[in-house]
Amino acid sequence: MNLDKMDIADLLSDESFINYCKNGRQEDVAFWEAFMADNPQHRLMVENARERFVDLFNALAAADLDEQVEIMERKVSVLDANTVVRLNGVQKDNKVSRFLPRLLKVSAVAAVLLTVALLTFTNKPAVENNVEKKFASACGEKKNIQLPDGSVVMLNAASKIVIDNSYGISARNVYLEGEAFFDVKHNPAAPFIVHTPMMDVKALGTAFNVKAYLNDNFTETSLIRGLVEVTLKDSSNHVMVLHPNEKISWAKHTGTKINNIDSAILQKVETLSLKEGLTRAFKVSDSGSIKEIAWIENKLIFQGETFEEIAKSLGRWYGVKIQFKDDAIRTYRFTGIFEKEDLYTILDFLKESRHFNYTVERGEPLIINLSK
DSSP states (O other), rough: OOOOOOOOOHHOOOOOHHHHHHHOHHHHHHHHHHHHHHHHHHHHHHHHHHHHHHHHHHHHHOOOOOHHHHHHHHHHHHOOOTTTOOOOTTTOOHHHHHHGGGGGSSSHHHHHHHHHHHHHSSOOOOOGGGGGEEEOOOTTTEEEETTTSSSSEOOOTTTTEEEETTTTTBBEEEEEEEEEEEOOOTTTTSSSEEEEEEEEEEEESOEEEEEEOTTEEEEEEEEEOOEEEEEEOOOOOOTEEOOOTTEEEEEEOOOOOOOOHHHHHHHOOOOOGGGGGOOOEEOOOOOSSGGGGGGTTTTTEEEEEEEEHHHHHHHHHHOOOOSSSSSSGGEEEEEEEEEEHHHHHHHHHHHHHOOOOOEESSSSSOOOEEEE
């Protein structure tokens, strides 16, 4: 089995994976645990497949499993290579036709389980559609997640996404708190929509970044590739379309654009359009990075941000609490690029530009007090 291209059907027809689900052969258990640790982008699919196995195993528990296995073994033993397996009541699709022939090469138990799995997938109780799956990153942590359809999400620090069991059926709804980069698998039959308190972002085969921390004053979407459709919730659900290298920032409560970039930075930004003054284009910096997604490369880029905004980013990035003892320094603005520096190095660098002091209180979390 090609592990990079596997799906749930592949896993449920693999003897090694079935042994892992049954906590059988220790070699198989160790293999799949190591596989998930080394390939976090596949963890969700593996966990979903294991849940399916548990569901269908429980469904078989009331029957005499030994008798079912014996019957299936006899059937498999007389099947020739040209046998066509038909399941009454199950709608035929291309995926089913691709993996059914492989059942003849696995154990009779696997065949029984996969047969029930097909019935389970097509007759899943509607109540389970409300079951949520949550993926979260702590302060100072980033996570890579692969969704059931193959779309990839990278969570920035202190962020969370939620999906439910209806994901991928007629739509792919993702609920975001914090910041995440999405690389979406194209599927026009199931639109991919990121929901935030301030805006919804609908994508069709694209890559984009959404920043929507609850304690920030704005929500921002930056498009890297493809097209996205942004619905502004505080503006009578006004819809706007973003093109590559465009972003939109939408202020909380006021519903106005963010104009906190100083003139020196604006001279470096090529403002191309712009739909009601809400969108602006962004470009690759002299360092070769795009500020809006620099966090993916473990870089912090500040371009004229206030100290208050920077403090929020540093708090999430390093898992600390930053407090202002003097309000006057909240409005200090800084520009800089940092990569792999520790927190104290960054603060010392900022002190060289504008005067302030900081003290450290040990505890959980660590507290940084800023003052004049």
